[in-house]
Amino acid sequence: MDTTFEKAGSDFWSWLIDNKATISNAITFKDYRNENAGRGVVATQDIKEGEELFTIPRSLLFSTKTAQLAKKEDMEDVLAELDGWSPLILCMMYELDREDSLWKPYFDLLPRTFSTPMFWTDLKPLEGTDVMNKIGKQEADQCYDDQIVPILKAHPALFDLKVHNKELFHVCGSLIMAYSFHDEYKDESAAETSSKKQDNDDSDSEDEEEEEDQGLLAMVPMADMLNHKTGYNNARLFHEPHGLVMKSIKPITKGMQVYNTYGDLCNADLLRKYGFTDENNPHDLCEIDGEDVMNLTCSDDTDDELKEEKIAFLMDEGVMDDYFVIDADHEIPPEMVVAVIVFGSPRDAFKKMVAKEKLPSPKMTEKVEQALQTILKHRLSKYGTSLKVSLSL
Ligand SMILES: C[S@@+](CC[C@H](N)C(=O)[O-])C[C@H]1O[C@@H](n2cnc3c(N)ncnc32)[C@H](O)[C@@H]1O
Numbered sequence: 097m098d099t100t101f102e103k104a105g106s107d108f109w110s111w112l113i114d115n116k117a118t119i120s121n122a123i124t125f126k127d128y129r130n131e132n133a134g135r136g137v138v139a140t141q142d143i144k145e146g147e148e149l150f151t152i153p154r155s156l157l158f159s160t161k162t163a164q165l166a167k168k169e170d171m172e173d174v175l176a177e178l179d180g181w182s183p184l185i186l187c188m189m190y191e192l193d194r195e196d197s198l199w200k201p202y203f204d205l206l207p208r209t210f211s212t213p214m215f216w217t218d219l220k221p222l223e224g225t226d227v228m229n230k231i232g233k234q235e236a237d238q239c240y241d242d243q244i245v246p247i248l249k250a251h252p253a254l255f256d257l258k259v260h261n262k263e264l265f266h267v268c269g270s271l272i273m274a275y276s277f278h279d280e281y282k283d284e285s286a287a288e289t290s291s292k293k294q295d296n297d298d299s300d301s302e303d304e305e306e307e308e309d310q311g312l313l314a315m316v317p318m319a320d321m322l323n324h325k326t327g328y329n330n331a332r333l334f335h336e337p338h339g340l341v342m343k344s345i346k347p348i349t350k351g352m353q354v355y356n357t358y359g360d361l362c363n364a365d366l367l368r369k370y371g372f373t374d375e376n377n378p379h380d381l382c383e384i385d386g387e388d389v390m391n392l393t394c395s396d397d398t399d400d401e402l403k404e405e406k407i408a409f410l411m412d413e414g415v416m417d418d419y420f421v422i423d424a425d426h427e428i429p430p431e432m433v434v435a436v437i438v439f440g441s442p443r444d445a446f447k448k449m450v451a452k453e454k455l456p457s458p459k460m461t462e463k464v465e466q467a468l469q470t471i472l473k474h475r476l477s478k479y480g481t482s483l484k485v486s487l488s489l
Pocket residue numbers: 131132133134135136205206207274275320321322323324325369370371372
């Protein structure tokens with residue numbers, strides 16, 4: 097038995113109880129490291145649908161509202177200037193290793209290394225997959241350099257650049273990516289204050305509204321100890337006035353793992369955010385680059401100007417996007433068939449479509465089928481290895 101692992105779990109459990117969380121005795125932690133899934137939660141007895149598994153009071157949520165850093169002089173304003181995850185990342189960088197943090201037993205439990213591609217030194221095995229364009233390492237590095245470093249430098253009493261470095265920034269970002277929640281509960285009086293603040297600030301951009309709608313970004317101790325397995329979801333987090341409540345949404349037999357859902361995610365997203373994939377994933381998909389579809393199917397008389405016109409027409413009609421998606425049913429989407437027909441149409445035929453403002457129907461002719469085969473072969477050629485070799489790796 098790994099006593100350090102066990103002790104961290106039991107210290108955390110006691111900390112939750114001491115801080116007014118309630119936990120059903122029908123669950124306990126289990127070591128799933130032999131399945132590369134870290135710690136998880138297991139049923140110690142049969143659980144009925146709708147049973148409360150645990151309740152976490154809001155005072156235990158680690159967010160920009162509760163973090164130590166937010167209470168330091170000037171810091172409320174500094175954090176308010178940042179966007180996206182940066183405010184919570186900065187709070188976490190400050191507090192993650194502090195002995196005097198309320199969340200110490202929780203932080204001690206969180207991993208410091210990750211299997212997400214962000215940390216891979218060799219990305220070759222991912223060549224051709226949809227993950228490659230989504231890793232976001234450069235953007236994250238840029239965010240650290242542009243947004244975080246100036247704050248660290250301006251507050252030497254709070255931060256030490258040797259400790260609060262890029263590595264710690266990535267650790268905190270990765271923890272937020274894989275462990276955080278948005279607390280969707282809206283206190284009516286707080287909602288009113290925040291909408292008033294918006295009126296005053298005159299800052300009603302769509303992005304901000306969207307962020308507000310998602311709720312408060314927070315680390316939710318215990319709720320984040322549940323693993324995910326596509327198709328096996330048996331518990332869900334409810335955002336109630338008195339706290340965040342995890343309930344079973346199906347009967348759970350003694351010995352079964354308790355799974356939350358991380359969403360209906362394709363394997364590329366599971367890997368990018370959480371560092372694992374699901375073998376049988378009905379939400380898996382393959383993206384086909386819209387530009388490739390255009391380049392591989394344009395009729396011989398298509399110059400750059402006509403290409404632009406074709407793209408604009410397809411976009412106006414809502415058919416064209418950056419990518420076409422083939423999902424797990426392996427059907428070619430009708431939008432992609434329409435795009436192939438439009439790109440392949442000679443100038444005159446295309447001009448008639450535009451004049452009539454009418455898209456062709458997604459009819460599968462021999463010519464279309466050949467074009468689609470060319471596109472799919474091209475897509476396949478992007479993979480560095482065959483499926484057989486990848487599986488053996
Ligand atoms: C919200 S945490 C769940 C608790 C986590 N197992 C732990 O020990 O801290 C999410 C992380 O758990 C792991 N995980 C969750 N479900 C998994 C699965 N089905 N297979 C492998 N790892 C999984 C991944 O490392 C993921 O990033």
